Amino acid sequence: MRAVRMEKRGPAKEALVFHANHRLPQRQPNQVLLAAAATSVAAGDWKMRSGFAPIPLKLPKILGEDVSGVVLEAPTGSKFKRGDRVFGCTGQVLKSGEPFGTNAEFVAAEESVLALIPAGVSFQEAASVPVSGLTAWQALAPAMPLAGKRVLVHGGAGGVGSFAIQAGWAIAKAQGAHVTTTCSGRNVEFVTRQLGADVAIDYTQAPWEASPGATAAPFDHIVDTIGGSYERASLRLLSKGGSFANLGASGPGVDKVSVWGIVGMLLGAMWRSMLGAVRLGPPYKFVMQDCTASKGLDQIAALMAEGKVKVHLDKVFTLEELAAAHEYAEQGHVRGKVAVTICDDPAARWLAAS
Ligand SMILES: NC(=O)c1ccc[n+]([C@@H]2O[C@H](COP(=O)([O-])OP(=O)(O)OC[C@H]3O[C@@H](n4cnc5c(N)ncnc54)[C@H](OP(=O)(O)O)[C@@H]3O)[C@@H](O)[C@H]2O)c1
Known part of the structure; x- marks a missing residue:
């Protein structure tokens, strides 16, 4: 899969390396496998990468917590089904030994952190919400x-x-x-x-x-x-x-x-x-953010469905441009959110193919 991996701490262009052929994450029985459409750059992402704070990290590691995409595989009895458009925060930031984040084409996430994307909300907007x-x-x-x-x-x-x-x-x-x-x-x-x-x-x-x-x-x-x-x-x-x-x-x-x-x-x-x-x-x-969808994501999604909460996208980058997205966010003056497109139409790209 396409993925951007953090290989050392430091400036974005040195630390973040694009891989066209990275190994895939393995879905655990309680996890949903997503074909990712978008992710975002949150303050925690660039802080981990830059060395802003001495957070323990096992490298190399795919960064990123926010994701939106379509469900490819779901656990038995899951509330999600293949093809659902979902979003969530994987919560991998504090798992220093976890090599897979959301800056990648495929993401395995616990069912409890995911919610359905409200109608009319784009993948880029949805991926900017969870964290x-x-x-x-x-x-x-x-x-x-x-x-x-x-x-x-x-x-x-x-x-x-x-x-x-x-x-x-x-x-x-x-x-x-x-x-x-x-x-x-x-x-x-x-x-x-x-x-x-x-x-x-x-x-x-x-x-x-x-x-x-x-x-x-x-x-x-x-x-x-x-x-x-x-x-x-x-x-x-x-x-x-x-x-x-x-x-x-x-x-x-x-x-x-x-x-x-x-x-x-x-x-x-x-x-x-x-x-x-x-x-x-x-x-x-x-506040130590809890990724469980019922602790805020479900509520925000409901407000988005009513049009009461909107996502303001300051800039949208591609996965290949992730280092530039980090550099922009790191300046500390993002207006709204910075989104990163991974795949424009993951359903067309992956559902038909698998
Ligand atoms: N505890 C947790 O679980 C948790 C979770 C998420 C984030 N955080 C932390 O929360 C903080 C904010 O995160 P974020 O994602 O919102 O960051 P962000 O999107 O990068 O926020 C940047 C915003 O901060 C404003 N700003 C900069 N200096 C300011 C100042 N002196 N006074 C008022 N506003 C100022 C900027 O507005 P102007 O351009 O107008 O200056 C800009 O819009 C970060 O430190 C992050 O690490 C903690």
Whole structure:
């Protein structure tokens, strides 16, 4: 199969190698085998590849967690059948010994991580949802129901942020929820007009935490996709009883983290979670994204089917261009998502042939 494999850490063009004839993944009895149509580049992908964080990895390894495609084989009694259009997040990121990710023509994935692609959604759009959409949902979950609440989403123009704003909007807007977000000036129109945020704070103009959008009234829930100084400032803006979701981001402008940096961040998060649990601090959740479809993907898919959540594709690359897609995402200013086409029509290409 065609696949792009990470063969060492470092710059994308050196680390990511295209193979025209890679060996296939073996489907396990509980897994679905997909002919992949598309994948996406999530922040975790380029961070693993670049050496941004010292995450243990057994190399070589096919990176990628997001996938969309058609079912070729499914377990006995599966809810999916051959030919179904599905999408999901395989969850291979933390399995350091797993050689197969989704930057490849064939993907084996647990049935529990997959969902049917809503009608009218393209393969590229679908492949852009799972990692970011699940994370956004799981970061909003502690504050649900969101009715009547003031929510602050940091980094609203990015992958996770764009889904968090839309989901927050879709599930609570009718009941009067209010969504504020931080972004650069070029994305103010995007986050307000296209995603539905009520207030956009341009973080490039002045300290965001001192702007009227941040100080007008306390927030009932904060989704922090930026971390570091953003977390410290955000915690001061929470209402009494307000909650906080930490996504493990390292702070604005940080381009590398050490083992000790990660340990410090995790200990800090554990400490704050404990304080929250015993009510000596705000309820605090460290989000480690769970790929199970019922933990957010099914819900986002339902909102997509109703047209309430849309995928905003910033750029679409081909599998052969994966290194360029990483380089683009790594700049840290993706608007929406970066998708990667693997095969335009996997049903025509593989269902008839097998
Ligand atoms: N814990 C988990 O399970 C989990 C899962 C997924 C992601 N994450 C983490 O969550 C973070 C966000 O991921 P992502 O996929 O959304 O990344 P992304 O798509 O690359 O986000 C980029 C966005 O961040 C915005 N941004 C950059 N600097 C900013 C700042 N100082 N203030 C406000 N916005 C800023 C950019 O907007 P402008 O261009 O307007 O600056 C851009 O739209 C990453 O650190 C990622 O590793 C964690």
